[in-house]
Amino acid sequence: MAGTLFTVGLGPGDPELMTLKAARIVGSAPVIAFFAKRGRNGHARSIVEGRTRADAEELRLEYPFTTEVALEDPRYAADIGTFYEACAAQVAARLDAGQDVALLCEGDPFFYGSSMYLFDRLHGAYRSEVVPGVSGMSGCWTQARTPITHGDDVLTVLPGTLDEDTLAARLSGCDAAVIMKVGRNLPKIHAALTRAGLAQRAIYVERGTMPGERILKLADWDGAAAPYFSIVLVPGRQRAR
Amino acid sequence: MAGTLFTVGLGPGDPELMTLKAARIVGSAPVIAFFAKRGRNGHARSIVEGRTRADAEELRLEYPFTTEVALEDPRYAADIGTFYEACAAQVAARLDAGQDVALLCEGDPFFYGSSMYLFDRLHGAYRSEVVPGVSGMSGCWTQARTPITHGDDVLTVLPGTLDEDTLAARLSGCDAAVIMKVGRNLPKIHAALTRAGLAQRAIYVERGTMPGERILKLADWDGAAAPYFSIVLVPGRQRAR
Incomplete structure (x- = not known):
């Protein structure tokens, strides 16, 4: 009988923020699959360090890019599609051999997770289960000690990869906002927040819940390059009650 | 020395979706505080059943309302403020006596959580720590087996308590949307989604990750009353990759 594909959300980075269910599955799966960038250990893999079976096979799925390629670049869509096909x-092959596979995923799998592209390809043919995780943004607003939404606040979540005009338009009139995928997009995000009148309220969080965490007002940002694991928060209206 | 206030997110309902950190704190705190509606057991309390210390004090914080009172009703703001003061x-009193208090919270505390109103009142005077949780919406889109956002999708989270015109305007041109606090607002939400051209894509989830879970296309909704624990999802563009 074929194995089951478990797509496992691991939370924002602190290993103690994985769920009991994630810990159980990671601790019993004979195959641990995870994405990693070339030359990197793989962040998801580092979260489960010391929690997997000693005899588990580690299936490293290495992205074919060494640097960020723009989403709108046609080469990206073609190459990444081929990559996901090969990963699937x-x-x-492991599922066909009757082995369960735990596919690791940072944060919450169905919220901008790469693991969705394998789930999409495999869940029709194999038994599959998805384990939700604490999202990266929840980890960040918690560490910033900043409630993000109260009462009837509307929250808008924006990828920082959008162009500046789109970002500024979407941010205008926002109650609360989260900007994901910050990295090299930070100068553009800062400009869009300034145009929307929100730059003074914004908070920048780098490596939230992880070693090296850094939290500051975006207004105090010194223009230094932001790492991949960074996020910008605009808290809601904070009405007293 | 005064105790520490732990505000503990417990996730969407399935006890196995609490984090390792939440389980550790709930299992060691001498005082377990939780909100409950009059005549109800308290949903957060039910999630931790069997996981607390046998000698833990249970501090039940009972809402002064037996039925839903509209957010915009001035009596609500006055009464709820008095209530939160009394809870704080x-x-x-327990913190002053040197006891740690675990304040239970469904979902993620800083995402529309009532526990924020106690955190706001107490964190300046006492040591406090907040534990993020898997949000209710993550639990729901996972159970619906529906990735909510891919690539550069924008996600908008809307409380169903907003008026129909505001909902329809905010939903227009959305990539992905989540509508929280559904309950008796469902007919209005359905009307707003129809006006925004999104009703056919919408999914209705009742009691996600909990016993009695029900998931259906909103188009198949029969007009029956929705319980408090219900949510509407509009998945993003699902671009193939």
Whole structure:
């Protein structure tokens, strides 16, 4: 009988913020699959360090890019599609052999997670289960000690990869906002927040819940490059009650 | 020395979706505080059943309302403020006596959580720590097996308590949307989604991750009353990759 694909959300980075269910599955799966960038250890893999079976196979799925390629670049769509097909075949081979596979995912799998592209390809043919996780943004607003939404606040979540005009338009009139995928987009995000009148309220969080965490008002940002694990928060209206 | 206030997110309902950190704190705190509606057991309390210390004090914080009172009703703001003041005083008494208090919270505390109103009142005077949780919406889109956002989708989270015109305007042109606090607002939400052209894509989830869970296309909704624990999801563009 074929194995089951478990797509496992691991939370924002602190290993203690994984769920009991994630810990149980990670601790019993014979195959641990995870994405990693070339030359990197793989962040999801580092979260489960010391929690996997000693005899578990580690299936490393290495992205074909060494640097960020723009989402709108046609090469990206073609290459990444080929990559996900190859990954799905590797995972399917283990499932066909009757092994359960735990596919690791930072944060929450169905919220901007790469693991969705394998789930989409495999869940029709194999038993599959998805385990939700604490999102990166929840980890960040918690560490910033900043409630993000109260009462009837509307929250808008924006990828920082959008162009500046789109960001500024979407941010205008926002109650609360979260900007994901910050990295090299931070100067553009800062400009869009300034145009929307929100730069003074914004908070920048780098490596939230992880070693090296840094939290500051965006207004105090010194213009230094932001790492991949960074996020910008605009808290809601904070009405007293 | 005064105790520490732990505001503990418990996730969407399935006890196995609490984090390792939440389980550790709930299992060791001498005081377990939780909100409950009059005549109800308290949902947060039910999630931690069997996981607290046998000698833990249970501090039940009972809402002064038996039915939903509209957010815009001035009586609501006055009465709820008095209620939260009284709750904060009860929690503070335990902290002053040197006891740690675990304040339970469904979902993620800083995301529309009532526990924020106690955190706001107490965190300046006492050591406090907040534990993020898997949000109710993550639990729901996972159970619906529906990735909510891909690539550069924008996600808008809307409380169903907003008026129909505001809902329809905010939903227009959305990539992905989540509508929280559904309950008796469902007919209005359905009308707003129809005006925004999104009703056909919408999914209705009742008691996600909990016993009695029900998931259906909103188009198949029969007009029956929705319970408090219900949510509407509009998945993003689901671009193939």
